[in-house]
Amino acid sequence: MLKKRFEDAVARLNQGLVLVLWLRFFGTRILEFNRV
Numbered sequence: 001m002l003k004k005r006f007e008d009a010v011a012r013l014n015q016g017l018v019l020v021l022w023l024r025f026f027g028t029r030i031l032e033f034n035r036v
Helices: 002-035
Strands: none
Touching: none
C-alpha cells in the first residue's frame, strides 16, 4: 500500500520534471528566436 503510493508520487514527480525541462527548453528556444 505504502509502496504503491510512493511509486505514484515518484511517477508524478518525474512527469513534473519532464514538463519543467520541456518548458525551459522551449522557453529558451523562443527567447533566442525572438532576439534574432
